[in-house]
Amino acid sequence: MFTWVIDVLLVFAVAVAVAGALARYRGNLNKPLGIASTIGFAAALYAWYDLYLQLQASGGILVLKAVPMVDASCLRIDMLSIFFAFLFLLVGFLASFFSIKYLEHDTGHAQYYALLLSMVAGMVGVAFAGDFFTLFLFWELMALTSYVLVAFRKHLWEPVEAGFKYMLMSAAGSAFILMAIALLYGITGSTNLAVIASAANSASLTASLKTWLYLAIVIMIAGFGIKASIAPLHTWLPDAHPAAPTPISAMLSGVVIKTGVYAIIRMLGLVLFPAALDWVSIAMILAFFAAITMTVGNVMALLQEDIKRLLAFSSIAHIGYIMVGVSIGLLGGMIGIYGYTAGLLHVMNHALMKGLAFLAAGAFIHAAGTRKLSELVGIGHRMRPMAVIFTIAVLALAGIPPLNGFVSELMLVLATINAGLYLLLAVMLANILIGFGYYLRLLYIVVWQAPREELMEVKGTPWLMLIPTGILAALCILIGVYPEPFLAFASQAAQAIQNLPAYTAQL
Amino acid sequence: MDVASIGLTGGMLLIVLGLYCLATKRNMIRLVLAAEIMTNGAIVLLVTFAATPLGMVNPAIVAIAILAIGIGGCVAAIGLAIALQAFRHYKTLDVRELKRLRW
Numbered sequence: 001m002f003t004w005v006i007d008v009l010l011v012f013a014v015a016v017a018v019a020g021a022l023a024r025y026r027g028n029l030n031k032p033l034g035i036a037s038t039i040g041f042a043a044a045l046y047a048w049y050d051l052y053l054q055l056q057a058s059g060g061i062l063v064l065k066a067v068p069m070v071d072a073s074c075l076r077i078d079m080l081s082i083f084f085a086f087l088f089l090l091v092g093f094l095a096s097f098f099s100i101k102y103l104e105h106d107t108g109h110a111q112y113y114a115l116l117l118s119m120v121a122g123m124v125g126v127a128f129a130g131d132f133f134t135l136f137l138f139w140e141l142m143a144l145t146s147y148v149l150v151a152f153r154k155h156l157w158e159p160v161e162a163g164f165k166y167m168l169m170s171a172a173g174s175a176f177i178l179m180a181i182a183l184l185y186g187i188t189g190s191t192n193l194a195v196i197a198s199a200a201n202s203a204s205l206t207a208s209l210k211t212w213l214y215l216a217i218v219i220m221i222a223g224f225g226i227k228a229s230i231a232p233l234h235t236w237l238p239d240a241h242p243a244a245p246t247p248i249s250a251m252l253s254g255v256v257i258k259t260g261v262y263a264i265i266r267m268l269g270l271v272l273f274p275a276a277l278d279w280v281s282i283a284m285i286l287a288f289f290a291a292i293t294m295t296v297g298n299v300m301a302l303l304q305e306d307i308k309r310l311l312a313f314s315s316i317a318h319i320g321y322i323m324v325g326v327s328i329g330l331l332g333g334m335i336g337i338y339g340y341t342a343g344l345l346h347v348m349n350h351a352l353m354k355g356l357a358f359l360a361a362g363a364f365i366h367a368a369g370t371r372k373l374s375e376l377v378g379i380g381h382r383m384r385p386m387a388v389i390f391t392i393a394v395l396a397l398a399g400i401p402p403l404n405g406f407v408s409e410l411m412l413v414l415a416t417i418n419a420g421l422y423l424l425l426a427v428m429l430a431n432i433l434i435g436f437g438y439y440l441r442l443l444y445i446v447v448w449q450a451p452r453e454e455l456m457e458v459k460g461t462p463w464l465m466l467i468p469t470g471i472l473a474a475l476c477i478l479i480g481v482y483p484e485p486f487l488a489f490a491s492q493a494a495q496a497i498q499n500l501p502a503y504t505a506q507l
Numbered sequence: 508m509d510v511a512s513i514g515l516t517g518g519m520l521l522i523v524l525g526l527y528c529l530a531t532k533r534n535m536i537r538l539v540l541a542a543e544i545m546t547n548g549a550i551v552l553l554v555t556f557a558a559t560p561l562g563m564v565n566p567a568i569v570a571i572a573i574l575a576i577g578i579g580g581c582v583a584a585i586g587l588a589i590a591l592q593a594f595r596h597y598k599t600l601d602v603r604e605l606k607r608l609r610w
Binding site: 070071072073131132133136137140144147148151154157160161163164167168171172174175176178179181182183185186189190191192 | 518522525526529535538539542545546548549550552553555556557565566567568570571574575578581582585586589590592593596597602
């Protein structure tokens, strides 16, 4: 119904839930369910590859029917969708793999894996959506499942409280998105993204309609910005991401906030960009918020005593870097393509390295049973392989040369120089320096210092945790050493953003 | 006043009312209701725009409105479920008691 990628995920979600319900009193099904869900993600990745080949053959755009009962609903898949869908599926696959071991002491595996699979299906659907019906349907599928996953360990107070906060803010964001959909429909008379793009392109855009369009853009940035955690709207993130089970934290920090970024890129960069608005001012305002976002994230991360909370604030900082790329992209032309490429490459790198950092931290938390940095002192000595992987992740986040974070941060810095935004450049460099401060502190505490007495009984790393983190660490090094194919992938996606004629070709 | 401006003002008022309640109310159930009121305001806007500017009702936008009503129910269900869990932990529905998380 919605291309094989999403169908496979949804079928596996239902199958896992039904199997878990049927086998409730028949022994321990935790591992088989985890393996089934991981196989589901692997199958979806294969279906993704098939779709990628189809897209390459079809010349840049695939238009498919979505919900059969609703005439207007369609999927419109281009390289940008494919790029984001790949990240969602890859991190989902590894998080599901990691969960097999990590969740061994928890209950409710059937619900957990079903929700995880549906969440990824929702995210891929958001990336594929070609009209507002499909977009909103999948957006809410992703949002609803993520509320439940944040509050998954309901016997503890923290996930429940964080989940409630997240749910309220995110529901307000959904209301804003609906409002923006209504306004855009009022302006252009359609819910189809391609038709809106053509209507925005036409000369019939009067002055009063332009004012309404500005209002719609502001409301839309507020709505999607809550999910992407742009600065004044970020307050749910540092609560919700640490409270969730660690594989879910990796998903939320690595990819779920990127759906907000995707929606902003898609709506501003492609669908509304042909409208004759003052895009330079919009880009500057977005860059201003990006600067605030990264500063807030970095400064707050300096003060944290909780390893997952620190990583969550670092996610806010990295969203700031990504938004720099997006705002430079909105300047248009070659500068814009370079900015988008840098931003998208950083989206990919951040998904990999933040996912890796959360999963490795999760292995430590699983072994030590605490999230406090003061109680995790020197745990790296007791879990050597995981310490190596954690070091790779943190150094990549800090942007040390042979790792992937360096490549995209360098490109972002070059993009700001290209665009001539020297103030933004100064803020960004200062932020990267502040970042060094807490990343090195994190490494010093977790890996360098001599282990505490209480951690002496911790021994070894489970291989089920080493495989998924090892894959991510290998990718981090590979992108750092040999970035060409990944850069080409990101640059294809960036070119798709500015390729409006191809996007609106098949109405 | 024509239908369009009544719908527009009504929808905007509902959204502002929802935002006001989200900012000031302390009871968790009222907060869930505030989010619902905001969504309903947005749905009123959707239906208003669907009916008025282009002369005929567009099925696409009404489909979104119906979808949003259904999803509003799901959000309320999940919100109330989380509020119930919070009540079991804190023995109160007052969000001021839920300030154990730092900002």
